[in-house]
Amino acid sequence: MSDSNATPSTAFRFECTAAFLLLRLFLGLRTFLAGLQKFEAQGHYSFANYATNMNRMADYITTNSFVKLWMSRGFAHSLGYLMIVFGAMLLLGIKTRIALFLSGLLYVGLAFGLMAVQEDDGIAWVGVYVGLFAAALVLVRHDRLALWRDRIS
Numbered sequence: 001m002s003d004s005n006a007t008p009s010t011a012f013r014f015e016c017t018a019a020f021l022l023l024r025l026f027l028g029l030r031t032f033l034a035g036l037q038k039f040e041a042q043g044h045y046s047f048a049n050y051a052t053n054m055n056r057m058a059d060y061i062t063t064n065s066f067v068k069l070w071m072s073r074g075f076a077h078s079l080g081y082l083m084i085v086f087g088a089m090l091l092l093g094i095k096t097r098i099a100l101f102l103s104g105l106l107y108v109g110l111a112f113g114l115m116a117v118q119e120d121d122g123i124a125w126v127g128v129y130v131g132l133f134a135a136a137l138v139l140v141r142h143d144r145l146a147l148w149r150d151r152i153s
Contacts, residue, residue, distance in 0.1 A: 013142070016139060016142040017142045017143075017144045017145070019139060019142070020136065020140065020142040020143055021143075021145055023132060023135060023139065024091075024100075026132070027087075027100070027103065027129070027132055027133060027136060028087050028088070028089075028091035028092075029087070029091065031083050031086050031087035031090060031103050032083065032084055032087025032088055032090075034083050034087075035079070035080045035081070035082070035083025035084035035085075035086075035087055036083075036084060038050055038053055038054065038079065038080030038083070039080060040053075041053065050080055051077075054073075054076040054077050054079065054080065055076070057072075057076045058073040058075075058077075059072075060117070061076075061117060064117040065113075065116035066116065067113070067116050072113070075113070079106070079110075082102075082106055083103075083106065086099050086102055086103040086106065087103075090103065092146075092147050093143065093145060093146025093148065093149070094146070094147050094148045095148055096140055096143050096146055096149070096150060097137070097143075097150040098150065100133055100136050100137050100140060101137065103133060104130055104133035104134065104137070107126055107129050107130050107133065108130060110126050111123055111126040111130065114126060
């Protein structure tokens with residue numbers, strides 16, 4: 001199909017679908033790989049590394065902020081698993097609207113932890129991701145390439 005045959009509404013729908021697909025793939029890859037990285041230490045991936053990494057993260061947050069250890073450990077120990085699940089859901093297009101919203105909330109939780117320890121650079125980076133999740137939620141109605149679409153139109 002040439003551009004001269006495409007109506008403005010058809011071209012616009014294609015562009016919105018393409019824009020959403022780019023956001024969905026980027027956010028899915030970023031979230032999935034960020035979750036996977038939590039299992040890594042010195043080039044090796046394991047559940048033991050995950051426990052060590054997440055305990056270190058939780059202890060750092062608790063030591064340097066007002067956040068209680070039980071709160072930071074609860075969040076930290078679920079973080080990697082949730083990121084892998086939500087990232088895979090986004091990559092495959094499974095209940096995309098729900099995956100975007102829950103992933104966005106997860107990143108807001110990460111931002112909260114960074115705010116508690118006053119990590120300004122990290123807060124800015126996580127804020128960019130939250131903005132991208134918000135943009136993707138605006139475009140989610142253009143999710144034409146999904147395995148299991150949301151029922152909400």
